[in-house]
Amino acid sequence: MVKSFAPFAASAAVLIATASAASVPDGTWPTSTGTVQYSEAYTVAAGEVFDGEMQTFERSDITCNGQEESGSSTAVFLVEAGATLKNVIIGANQMEGVHCDDSDCTIENVWWDDVCEDALSIKGGSASSVSTVTGGGARSADDKVVQHNGYGTVKIDGFYAEDFGKLYRSCGTCGDKQRFVSVSNVYAVNPGKSIVTVNQNYGDEATLSNIWIKSDDDGYAVCAWSEGNADGEPTELGDGPSDPLCQYSESDIHVNEDVSTATSSSATSITDTTDAPAGTVVPAGSESSDEEVTSAPASSSETADSSDAETVEKESSDSSATSDTSSSSETETVDDSAASATSSDDEAANEADEVTASASTSATNSTGSVPDGTWPTSTGTVQYTEPYTVKAGEVFDGEMQTFERSDITCTEGEGQKDTAVFLVEAGATLKNVIIGANQKEGVHCDDHDCTIENVWWDDVCEDALSIKGGSESSVTTVTGGGARYASDKVVQHNGYGTVKIDGFYAQEFGKLYRSCGTCGDIPRVVTVSNVYVVDPLVSVITVNKNYGDQATLSNIYVKTTDGSDDVKVCQWSQGSDDPTNLGDGPSGTLCQYSESDVHINEQ
Structure with missing residues (x-):
């Protein structure tokens, strides 16, 4: 499916657009800002504007099978009537790309990187329905880019197509439905069969203007027409200007001319898209339609070429996070035996089942379970090439996507905030995020006063969360979430103030x-x-006696795989350049809890 691309177009094109037309x-x-994979088609609901921020979206469970027939269940996006999909790159791992199954969709600046069966399928609707495709592009389409099976009108403006069969096809096997299409300000490289193909016997009408074509082969048609046949394959009848079937003049078509001299013709008015900061997260995970709508049979031959899509790195919106200005992180080491623990996920899951969800939550000021x-x-x-900064006052909702670095893997040695995935400023909130394995420092809260909600560290490297700076009155909260495999x-906690941890799960770790x-x-x-907590290797918490630390623990459930009850719940040390462990257990204000607050290997 992936074909080589020769950059025919001049890079310094002069584009003079009118107020009512695309360039x-x-x-x-476009350059991708990251990759998001779905396990089912994502539904953009009626009235919703889904802005993908130029990330690549594809399926995690589907690869392209050439022109094998499929339905909406193999798409990446299902766009409902009245919805808008914008600033999106569709990756190679999918079959049906985007479905607009009730027509009346708005598609803005959407790019199909390697078209499989069809790029965009438009179905349903009524005679008054209008779907618009503004900007964007598609490449490596063996057959159709836009497949129009429904009623009404499709408007394509300012689109780029490369190595394709047909840019637009009015379905020739879907029955006697009159369809309308307007195509304007398009640049097409290496068309295989036609720019548009319509059906003469169904009363289709196509209008084309300002079409720029680059090709070494003249075996294509600008506007072709066929005899539609609901019971079999359509019959090709002819091509060329033919009012009202194919409405255009020869002056509307520019073949192998310099596209940098192109100006825009008047077309359907569009809404300009603006570039948002890279790194903004889009919604992930939505209910998808169970109804599969079958496309009209494709008539072209199946390709034998296939390729994995290239995952493009996503840059952060904040490029200033390259040096660590906070106090040094602790260099205290853990026993080699503790650092080598590597039990399986399944084993931990079986152990976790033994904890009941009805455990008491009577801790003071506690709201978690x-x-x-x-x-x-x-x-x-989503992968970043540098840490993403969550600004003061911002709530970053990751919608349970996995975030990690594309340029870093976990290695031994000290890391700093430039090796983190997120830098959370004071007053900011990070929520509903999974931190992947490719990173060193996970999340940094370098000015304290952060809110961390439902954040999960899948494979902790050096530290999961580093809290620095702040003042005596600073409070950082960690509510829900979890972490595993922290040696x-x-x-x-390097800074001042208070840290509150509530409703957290930890598995195979040195110290929580x-x-x-x-x-x-x-x-x-x-x-x-x-x-x-499951299998703490050193302690649940460790504090410093000589610095006046104060720890309060309540409703702590501990599970050890070997059944041992010898668990250090609250350990204290002598802070220094080389801390010395002094003891553990309840101790005045240093470690405030009772034995009834701790449940070891209980059901």
């Missing part, structure tokens, strides 16, 4: 919380409640 494209393909150890399912993957610390023992004489406060 003629110059053949430049004890988790049961169930790990969330990712709705897609040392999950939450590293560590008050930095090497960051100087700073008293820190931590509350931990409604937590379920």
